[in-house]
Amino acid sequence: MTSTDLNTYVTFGYLACGLAYLVAQIAGGKDSALRKSAFGFLMVVWICHTAAIGLRWIESYQMGVGHAPLSNLYESLIFFAWAMGLALILARFKFHADIVVLLGLPLVFITMASTFLLDPSIKPLIPALQSNWLAAHVITCFLGYAGFAVSFVAAMLLLITRGSKGLVSYLPSAQILDEIVYRSVAVGFPLLTVGIITGAAWADYAWGSYWSWDPKETWSLITWLVYSAFLHARLARGWSGTRAALLSVCGFAAVLFTYFGVNYLPGLHSYF
DSSP: OOHHHHHHHHHHHHHHHHHHHHHHHHSOOOOOOHHOOOOOOHHHHHHHHHHHHHHHHHHHTTTTOOOOOOHHHHHHHHHHHHHHHHHHHHHHHHHOOOOHHHHHHHHHHHHHHHHGOOOOOOOOOOGGGGHHHHHHHHHHHHHHHHHHHHHHOOOOOHHHHOOOOOOOOSOOOOOHHHHHHHHHHHHHHHHHHHHHHHHHHHHHHSSSSSSOOHHHHHHHHHHHHHHHHHHHHHHHHOOOOHHHHHHHHHHHHHHHHHHHHGGGOOOOOOOO
């Protein structure tokens, strides 16, 4: 079995996890065996996902072009989905908010399913990517993005509780959702900061300049500023609830444009 085959199974595994969580949400109680089984299934799928990434890494060495599987859009989407899966698992352990996992799993599934449209072949790295900074930069950035994704899901749920009182009984309390929104950003922000710093070091190594105002660099800075504003508003101004949730949603929109939107702009970081 190749890593591509395993990633296909993992993709549909995440879909099955989402359906299992949906059934558990509808039919089970707060601490039902159904929810525990659905979470256990998610853990198994995520472990298989981890194995698929490791297998692709091994395959690259077998082809004589060994490198961390983080170098193109196909590989980065797989790693982004893996990071979001990890973030959802950790959020479930910390807050026991299964509804966040339920609504986060479609993001993971869609991210994995989008790789079906891409070329999965393993190619040698271009000279600019042949650096140990590659793994440090990409891993920290995507782990930060994953934290922001969990914050976004919790923020959307928090906004729903504000707009529809009829759904409140099906959701965690507003206080718990608000805490997830904040804590996820508090974890993601330093990871993004390290990602930007390592990216600057990598840029100096590859292109002789720490910062060139490339579209990716510019939008990474915009994303960083949005989440800086979130933390400042939270810690210095006491923002919480709806206002904090809206800032989290804006921040994740900036994340998505940083990752996908800049590919349509000319620049050194474009996957296209």
